[in-house]
Amino acid sequence: MTGDLPLVVTRADPGGAATVARARAAGLDARHMPLFAARALAWSPPDPVGFDALLLTSAQAARLGGAGLAALAALPVWAVGEATAAAARAAGLTVAVTGPGDGQGLVDAMAARGAARLLWLCGRDRSTFGAAGIAIAPLPVYAVDPVPPPPEWNALVAVPAVLMAHSARGAARIAELVGSDRKHLTLLAISAATAARGGSGWAGEAVAARPDDAAMLAEALALCHKGR
Structure with a gap:
């Protein structure tokens, strides 16, 4: 939807592809950006x-x-x-x-x-x-x-977006790749421990109500529909 933030899905496939499919079915602008294999x-x-x-x-x-x-x-x-x-x-x-x-x-x-x-x-x-x-x-x-990020990664994280972290390793990798320039990005974590590995300085941080993909996507709907 116009004005919605893109949702960046970073988990390894096939889970990552499944999350992207579910997110798109829910109307989100989900981007397939696996950082692990x-x-x-x-x-x-x-x-x-x-x-x-x-x-x-x-x-x-x-x-x-x-x-x-x-x-x-x-x-x-x-x-x-x-x-x-x-x-x-x-x-x-x-x-x-x-x-x-x-x-x-x-x-x-x-x-x-x-x-x-x-x-x-x-x-x-x-x-x-x-x-x-x-x-x-x-x-x-x-x-x-870890695998190199897809070619579209740098352009995608240069603008406001919601980044999903399905694990503590995932949150740490996202934080490493993004660096300190993250005040325009929102981190969505599967648990509080995962969010902690992502560090601070984000535009927003959110933790799923339950540690599963469905709860993460429910939170993503609210975050992404806030718009830019």
């Missing part, structure tokens, strides 16, 4: 007998996990978000629980369910979390690496 890592599946369930906090783990996932197919999956659950099913895994929010929230909610040993198929760069009575063994199966 995901790739598979070499890994060997452990004996599933040592675990009660698989924990997946990102669809990338199922999408890039490869042949090793078959050896773990007997384990029920705890998935964060419907996108992660859908990717797990597409990879031949059985989803037992789909939780909203983040990995910590899901583990906290499931702490009383009796599963004490979780195998967490995760990224190389990850946060840490835990819950009383639950042992979480992280196993990196993918990496998300």
Whole structure:
């Protein structure tokens, strides 16, 4: 819409492309500006007998996990978000629980369910979390690496815009690329911790009501429709 601020989506694909599609369907001027790319890592599946369930906090783990996932197919999956659950099913895994929010929230909610040993198929760069009575063994199966910004990046951030940060690494990368000239830009973060990594000096800062893409887009509608 004329006068609306563009929404800059920086997360790695395929999540970034999906966010752009949802934003455009909602009438936003969304720009596809991935600053990271995901790739598979070499890994060997452990004996599933040592675990009660698989924990997946990102669809990338199922999408890039490869042949090793078959050896773990007997384990029920705890998935964060419907996108992660859908990717797990597409990879031949059985989803037992789909939780909203983040990995910590899901583990906290499931702490009383009796599963004490979780195998967490995760990224190389990850946060840490835990819950009383639950042992979480992280196993990196993918990496998300920085890539050069698209050619349109400099022109886009030279004018007012809303920049989405889906992770703490994403916020830090945005801040690094933008530099100190950011008083015309608004940072939209998936969590308060993510916003903190973006630093200060923005025209505005906003945090999604929940740590998921739908809540970020709801906030983006309000921010972008404020106009220039």
